[in-house]
């Protein structure tokens with residue numbers, strides 16, 4: 001005998017739509033967790049979605065034999081741009097398998113090490129910009145780091161200089177990507193009857209898609225005309241013939257654009273949250289700086305240095321626990337099943353949203369101080385002995401993040417370089433963290449100042 005999943009009272013036709021937080025959905029779902037507990041269900045204009053938030057349920061649902069990644073909401077809309085690229089493909093689409101097998105080696109730790117110099121080239125730009133700013137200038141780390149992350153992926157994955165960081169004005173490609181992703185998000189929340197009426201928006205959306213795909217096609221054709229032996233993701237996809245695997249040009253473009261989408265705000269948001277927490281805990285910032293000074297000194301950090309800074313890793317892990325930038329992921333049961341040790345029935349295909357943001361604060365795993373920032377809980381073997389699936393900012397299983405090593409190396413390099421070069425402070429010392437959410441979460445209205453120390457990039 002199963003139990004009904006709790007559901008807040010709703011309204012005819014609209015269901016529970018008024019329980020949603022349109023600005024920061026993750027926080028709206030969090031408020032409902034506090035009211036309804038580890039599992040609840042919402043009816044959103046006729047569509048039922050189940051939400052789970054405890055570690056126990058997230059752990060049970062982290063099982064590729066019973067649950068598959070759902071492509072719904074903004075992710076489904078993003079298919080208008082990148083079709084069955086590796087991030088947005090349904091599990092059974094052949095191009096996912098093909099791209100996954102081709103790209104796994106290109107995203108492996110040894111290949112990522114070779115990308116350090118390209119990463120450094122871009123990360124030096126933020127150091128130079130902040131060094132040149134007049135003392136006391138209010139800096140927007142989230143925006144600057146987003147540009148750094150975007151330029152880094154473009155350079156490392158396809159040797160293309162997007163120049164979003166150094167340009168005075170926003171380059172057309174970067175503007176198109178940002179507008180297109182915002183529109184994917186809006187489309188996911190817009191009733192289909194309204195969609196047809198926003199014709200100017202639709203036409204701009206399709207123009208943006210065309211601009212991005214044409215740019216990626218140019219990059220691909222240039223690479224064909226001027227082959228290099230660079231071990232980047234573009235070559236991994238183009239030089240596949242030897243292994244008998246073949247991706248069409250359309251699929252190569254789908255995946256190049258996918259890396260830019262999947263990898264920029266996730267990475268920059270994480271670094272921004274880490275900077276916020278460090279500024280709120282000056283003793284931890286000092287501890288990190290001492291580690292950077294001891295391991296890296298005034299030299300450029302090498303891969304070996306990045307691997308010798310356990311406190312830096314702990315700071316990033318703890319920031320990703322409290323603020324996993326991909327705060328929610330959605331799965332579907334492969335068959336009719338029950339969850340919660342047989343307590344709740346869930347039908348095949350039902351969307352189940354895993355609230356990573358809440359599961360990462362489960363007191364049963366993290367203790368009564370789960371809401372607090374304590375990098376120490378990730379040190380001295382404690383991270384490795386966490387219960388399975390307690391820390392899941394990169395997702396789970398076969399559809400987990402392929403860019404994890406890439407992001408990790410980039411975040412370690414950029415954060416270490418910032419701490420190495422600057423005395424940081426909150427522009428407004430009374431600032432308390434606010435969050436904004438498009439597809440990912442990031443800090444809102446977060447500004448800092450940066451005073452150069454005496455190390456040159």
Ligand code: HEM
Pocket residue numbers: 069086087088100153258259260262263264266267270324325326329330393394395396398399400401402403404406407
């Ligand atoms: C801190 C940075 C990052 C975070 C927190 C993050 C998080 C995630 C998460 C949670 C997923 C699974 C999504 C789901 O189950 O629906 C995912 C998948 C993915 N990520 Fe990341 N990501 C990061 C950086 C990157 C970077 C830098 C790249 C590429 C350069 C990247 C490429 C991808 C791709 C291609 C997938 C889809 C894999 C598949 O479905 O087979 N990510 N990421």
